[in-house]
Amino acid sequence: DxxxxxxxxxxxxxxxxxxxxxxxxYRTVAADDIWLSPYFExxxxxISVSGAAGEDYWDFIRDCETIFSWVKGR
Numbered sequence: 001d002x003x004x005x006x007x008x009x010x011x012x013x014x015x016x017x018x019x020x021x022x023x024x025x026y027r028t029v030a031a032d033d034i035w036l037s038p039y040f041e042x043x044x045x046x047i048s049v050s051g052a053a054g055e056d057y058w059d060f061i062r063d064c065e066t067i068f069s070w071v072k073g074r
Contacts, residue, residue, distance in 0.1 A: 001071040002028065002045025008067045009047065017060045022050050038074070047073075
């Protein structure tokens, strides 16, 4: 699901938030067996989005959150 979500974020930037210039970070983490770990028995893709300090980028964050919710992001 990670690559598909990343493609949706890219489309979102291109169509609705073209002034968003901060990088989107993507990384994968292997599942582990640590009970309190966010990766417990689950391979995970981590996608981080942000914006420039002092700028109002909350609409972008909310739009990304909607996309993340499609795959039960946490």
